Amino acid sequence: MRTLNVELDERSYPIRIGAGLIADPGLILPYLKTRRVAVVTNDVVGPLYLAPFVAGLQAHGLRVTEIVLPDGEAHKDWATLNLIFDGLLGDRCDRSTTLIALGGGVVGDMTGFAAATYQRGVPFIQVPTTLLSQVDSSVGGKTAINHPLGKNMIGAFYQPRLVLADIGVLGTLPDRELKAGLAEVIKYGLIRDLPFLEWLETNIERLLARDPDALTEAVERSCRNKAEVVAADETEQGERATLNLGHTFGHAIETGLGYGEWLHGEAVAAGAVMAADLSRRLGWLSDADVARVRSIHERAGLPVKGAALGAERYLELMAHDKKVSDGTLRLVLLKQIGQAVISAEASQDQIRASIEACC
Numbered sequence: 001m002r003t004l005n006v007e008l009d010e011r012s013y014p015i016r017i018g019a020g021l022i023a024d025p026g027l028i029l030p031y032l033k034t035r036r037v038a039v040v041t042n043d044v045v046g047p048l049y050l051a052p053f054v055a056g057l058q059a060h061g062l063r064v065t066e067i068v069l070p071d072g073e074a075h076k077d078w079a080t081l082n083l084i085f086d087g088l089l090g091d092r093c094d095r096s097t098t099l100i101a102l103g104g105g106v107v108g109d110m111t112g113f114a115a116a117t118y119q120r121g122v123p124f125i126q127v128p129t130t131l132l133s134q135v136d137s138s139v140g141g142k143t144a145i146n147h148p149l150g151k152n153m154i155g156a157f158y159q160p161r162l163v164l165a166d167i168g169v170l171g172t173l174p175d176r177e178l179k180a181g182l183a184e185v186i187k188y189g190l191i192r193d194l195p196f197l198e199w200l201e202t203n204i205e206r207l208l209a210r211d212p213d214a215l216t217e218a219v220e221r222s223c224r225n226k227a228e229v230v231a232a233d234e235t236e237q238g239e240r241a242t243l244n245l246g247h248t249f250g251h252a253i254e255t256g257l258g259y260g261e262w263l264h265g266e267a268v269a270a271g272a273v274m275a276a277d278l279s280r281r282l283g284w285l286s287d288a289d290v291a292r293v294r295s296i297h298e299r300a301g302l303p304v305k306g307a308a309l310g311a312e313r314y315l316e317l318m319a320h321d322k323k324v325s326d327g328t329l330r331l332v333l334l335k336q337i338g339q340a341v342i343s344a345e346a347s348q349d350q351i352r353a354s355i356e357a358c359c
Contacts, residue, residue, distance in 0.1 A: 002220050006139065007231040011159045015139060015223050017216060019168040022049065022102075022127055025056040031161040033123050034096040038065040040084055040111040041102040045071075045129050048172055053102060053127075065091040069107065074260040076106045076146045084114040095119040098161070104130035104177075105137035105264065109155070112143030116158035126163045130173055131181025131215075132265050134165040135188075135222035140230040140240075146259055150320040151251040157235050165223070167215050175301075180265025182207060182300040183246075183272070185218050188225040190272065190293065191242050194338030196221050197296070204299050241323055242340040245332045246271030249306060249355070252317035256309045269302035270358070278346055278354040279334040289337055306359040311352045314359075318351075 001018035013031075021027060037057060041050050046068045054064050067087035069080055088097070099122060101111035108126050115124035126138035144155025170178065182204075189197025199221075200207075206214035226243065233240040249271030253262055276293040279285040285293075294304045306314075323330045323342070330344045331351075 006227045015163040017165045021164050021166040032098050035062045036097045039100045040067045042069045042071040045103045072260045099124040102127045105133040108138050116156040126160045129169045134219050136184040138163050139226045179301040180263040183265035183269040185222050188222050191245050191340035241342050248321045249274045252314045253307045269297045270306040273304045274354050274358045281350045284335050311355040314355045
């Protein structure tokens with residue numbers, strides 16, 4: 001087992017990475033406020049892992065409330081969030097109850113948001129079961145639900161007490177979900193860790209083949225990068241926004257097509273290529289750099305062309321992005337491979353040209 005720490009003073013917490021971790025309730029017990037927990041999962045992960053996970057907790061004398069949500073980004077909304085509150089209130093869970101998110105990014109985001117707001121805040125733990133959630137959404141305390149006009153627009157910054165990333169569960173992950181997770185892994189190399197990108201270029205086939213050593217290395221290095229950024233800028237006032245490379249374009253795809261049509265990582269991959277193309281138009285990247293960004297995503301089995309929504313629709317949707325400030329759209333772009341910046345320098349015509357060239 002490897003351990004990293006997210007350093008946030010009194011709210012610091014560990015990320016534990018290894019195989020077989022969810023079968024060891026002893027890793028969770030020290031982080032519980034009382035012996036009362038609620039496990040939130042979905043109807044895909046639940047049949048695979050919920051029963052043994054709950055049995056392990058109960059064997060240590062814990063009282064467990066089980067809450068099973070419908071699967072998918074299409075259900076990341078108020079109605080599904082209320083199912084969590086229904087379960088907590090129906091089982092008379094008090095403010096000392098610890099919520100445990102057992103699932104991917106949607107489950108983790110909604111459980112975290114529920115924890116932030118139930119009785120004005122209860123503790124929670126992340127047990128991510130997808131590659132994307134292990135390397136990104138489970139770390140850093142960004143919790144949210146979607147709105148028809150924009151993804152992740154309603155939420156809160158609320159840190160977990162523990163992240164338990166079990167590499168073993170990735171064996172049951174569908175190929176499409178695994179590839180979607182690789183988009184967020186590649187992102188860290190592009191924005192701040194060139195040696196990691198070079199490692200990925202050498203080892204991408206091992207990751208696709210689910211080599212456990214390669215997956216462990218990728219998860220650890222991704223989490224290390226994210227932990228450093230979160231520790232420096234918890235509430236996304238500056239550097240943390242660079243973690244959103246490709247996300248402004250990608251969120252437009254997800255919202256424009258309808259949540260769940262494209263997986264988040266797929267949309268981010270296409271968005272990263274658009275961001276690279278726009279960076280080239282600003283004179284920061286070369287044609288070879290853009291080809292490099294496209295190549296690593298293609299080798300990971302990810303889309304490198306965006307959905308054909310039309311440039312005007314993209315711009316309309318991007319106007320709702322959280323990085324819009326005083327009416328000005330700021331984008332995460334690349335000054336060079338391995339160095340991201342937040343910039344408002346691109347003109348509407350340049351943004352439009354990149355969208356049209358990459359869709």
